[in-house]
Amino acid sequence: MTDQLAKLQQQLSRTPDDPELHYELGRYYLQTKQANAAESAFQHALQLVPEHPQILMQLGNVASLRGDETLAATFFRRSLAQDKQQADVHFNLANSLRKLGQTALAIQHYQQSLQLDPQDAECHNNLGNAYREQGQLDLAVASYARALQLNPKLLHAKVHWIHQKQHMADWQGLEQAIAEVRYALQALPQAQIPPFAFLAMPGTSDQEQLACASRWAQQHYAHIQPLAPPAAKSAGARIKVAYLSSDFRKHPLAYLVTEVIAAHHREQFEILLYSNSHNDQSAEWHAFHAAADQWLEISNMTDEAVAQHMRAAEIDLLVDLTGFTQRSRSGVAAYKPARKHVNWLGYPGSMGMLNGVPLYDAIIVDEILAEVALAEKAIILPCYQPNNARRPTTDAGSRHSHGLPAQGFVFCCFNQSFKITPEVFACWMRILKQLPGSVLWLLEGNVWAAKHLKNAAMALGVAADRLIFAPRTSIEQHIARQQHADLMLDTAPYNAHTTASDALWQGIPLLTVHGSTFPARVSTSLLKQLGLEECICQDWQALEQRAVMLAQTPAALAAIKARLQNHANRLFSPDNFCCQLEQAYQQLLLPSG
Missing domain, CATH: 3.40.50.2000 (Glycogen Phosphorylase B;)
Known part of the structure; x- marks a missing residue:
């Protein structure tokens, strides 16, 4: 117990009805990412000072820490109903709205936040992210540049600036900026460097990419307490495989893995798909849905809730098909809900180390890809990338x-x-x-x-x-x-x-x-x-x-x-690929696997 915590608790024992002390206790727990304790403290404070805008904001922050952005947005809106002039609450609400896919509305709240506090570099950066998601790359790059003017040490803004300039094929200034990011990875432990963008930077090595992934995992998941080890598996029970993805929809993933998932031998395997994507009414979404024994929508579930569901379902293998790409749900793996956790296909690289051990137990690769630096145990297949037997096509027209x-x-x-x-x-x-x-x-x-x-x-x-x-x-x-x-x-x-x-x-x-x-x-x-x-x-x-x-x-x-x-x-034989994959899964689950 820190001196700060001991002092707060001692003061509260003398004046238990002091809302400010409960508020400060909640802030302490929030800073140390203890969500339950923080929520309890802030709720005590709110009972003493009903609808206080800053307390409501902090309850929104607790909900966001848990990954419950719907609840977080509710608290932030309640806070703004009490006081619309809070730049930080507009900013926090915008962050939640972005995560909920309400990007246009998020942009409005970022802009309102900047009207109140135009010098907020982080807000300019996040506004850039929202512009990027709307396809307004020129505005995104300008927002990142403004963020860097205000705070040259804001490394994630620099990474975003680089990546969107790459999307625009605007190469001016990239070489120096990439060198600065690579230096920060080596010399600045607190620098936040999104791993996916780092993969595309010329000159980065496999060791640097591994270090970047480990840094990101540590920054985002170090506070998570893994679940207790699962109970022993029942003899003769089918192997339960949970595929986790934000791309079970009209997405390139569909043309790689749908038929492999559908080809699993159901007398030996039970297949659950945990979908973090909305139903886009596409044929691809329906094909994924049909390939699952169980389909679960998790967009509105926290990482912890998803992990608890997997544990209750007695999942043997969690296979993450998204990794550190857009709308990542890799925090689920940090809870260690399954017997083994596998990184495959969505993120082309290692997911790194967390608290001294690999975030994922294994990665599916082939001999070519197994030669690069990996945190995970390499599961070597003849070729790591699956494919459906056919692709959708139509009349090709003329040249x-x-x-x-x-x-x-x-x-x-x-x-x-x-x-x-x-x-x-x-x-x-x-x-x-x-x-x-x-x-x-x-x-x-x-x-x-x-x-x-x-x-x-x-x-x-x-x-x-x-x-x-x-x-x-x-x-x-x-x-x-x-x-x-x-x-x-x-x-x-x-x-x-x-x-x-x-x-x-x-x-x-x-x-x-x-x-x-x-x-x-x-x-x-x-x-x-x-x-x-x-x-x-x-x-x-x-x-x-x-x-x-x-x-x-x-x-x-x-x-x-x-x-x-x-x-x-x-290359285009999903049935053969599935047989190879199932053998690898069975091997991984052996006691020495």
């Missing part, structure tokens, strides 16, 4: 209908724009310059990226009209149109993942550079599974030479396409 030349060689890369680095883009432009009439077909992600990439092409001596931007469309049309491409070019340090599988399924070969980190090796993993080692290059110069050779040698390209077609079943 002309997609703005492509009738005759010229078509290179494509439909990766998100944040994956395109200056080095990668310069390589692509050198390829185009050597092949008159060739074009590069890219995804039209946002207006800023298209503008900046066209300008970058012209600066490198390539006409802007040789970049063709494919507009966003339905997944069926997107898959179908890819057959008009001749060859896909990869990105680094963040490869194509589902996008690579899309192209390969359509019979389009992919050239990649073998990298040193998890996200820089995914394409290598897929190509080795298909026996297409000649498509794996050691550096960008080699990739440039290979791309030009294949464009100039139709017979060589046709041979690769034929081999891709003959070996496609190695």
